[in-house]
Amino acid sequence: MSISAPPTGVRADATGFSLHAADGTAYRVELTTDLFTPGNPLLRDHLAGRQVVAFVGPTVNRLYGERIRTYLRAQLPPGSWTVHMVRTGERFKTIASVERIGALAKADGLDRHGVMLAVGGGVLCDLVGFAAATYARGVRxxxxxxxxxxxxxxxxxIKTGVNAFGSKNMLGAYHPAYASINDPTFLRTLPDREIRCGLGEIVKMAVIRDRALFETLVAHPDTFRPPSGPDGGSEGVEDYVLRAAMESMLHELCPNLREENLARLVDFGHTFGPVIETASDYRVAHGESVAIDMALSSQLARLLGLLSEADCDxxxxxxxxxxxxVHDAATCTPDLMWQALxxxxxxxGRRLHLVVPTGIGSATFVDDLDDLPAGVLDEALVALAAAARAGRPRRLVVA
Incomplete structure (x- = not known):
């Protein structure tokens, strides 16, 4: 009797999302609250029976380090786990950091049945994920x-990676996580800049495929931040925004999980952005570079007749x-932005695949350098500089 494979695609339920790709890759992203409280068994159930080498960054260690250690102490057998602090930030997103993570795991005797656990932001998860992909040729x-x-x-x-050779994420691997857990309660301690950076990635998904999400952000710009006036966010709005952004991203990733097709809508905001980040020596944070890139790509779409002026605005x-x-004077120069292209x-693969919006909730590609007429990049940059000088945006109205 043959056993049929599970259907491909993304399935949502009350506690998260399950993805099954056509190549057989399957994984789950889970949502929970108060993960490190004694009554929450989710992480314990994933780690039980395995040796665990955990890694945290300095900020997570300061805010949650003792809570994490208390949880592991209560949930796992003595001697089966360790916690290490590693430096984070783009300057430490290097192969040297991956080697240090691997050395710590080896010193702790991590075997091929064990688990590397990352508790932190994107940089830490990229580092630990890449280390896990290469340690003993791959561990959970x-x-x-x-x-x-x-x-x-x-x-x-499922991407992991480090910066190398003057480029972001130049070295890396596809390595699906054994468990990926999102707990919105961690967001309460984030500084406002990090919330803004996350909102940049959410705007990306809203512009390329989810108009309803875009309109929600217009109506609730203070989502994930303390309410300020009638536009302040609410728990229900935050839950909707978080789930909608996650689900949209998973649906975009699923058919092309390992990027055999290099034309990807999720690269909106990620053509000019990496050069802006590296050229600024990471003064411009990732989510900020994504925002500048999206604004520039939208101006290009307008000038090419692909996006209305109203939607661009x-x-x-x-x-x-x-x-x-939406602009950074030091890095948004015609020379640097042309280098990015x-x-x-x-x-x-000698195709541009620049993602540009065609409306709110839809996008397409400018596939070749020759599709950008002479002077159009300069004109777009001038328009963005003017928008940045104007400062305050016009009052947005929900469509």
């Missing part, structure tokens, strides 16, 4: 995503209203 890893960027982006995909204005930048063209 679990990630508890503590930032908004981590929960809507890194936490739902709405995208730019929403980014500004969320507190995100050329670099993307080389990485993507």
């Amino acid at each position: 890893y679990a990630k508890v995503n503590t930032t908004l960027v981590g929960q809507v982006d890194v936490g739902v995909g 709405r995208i730019t204005d929403l980014l500004l209203r969320l507190g995100l930048p 050329r670099g993307a063209w080389e990485r993507r």
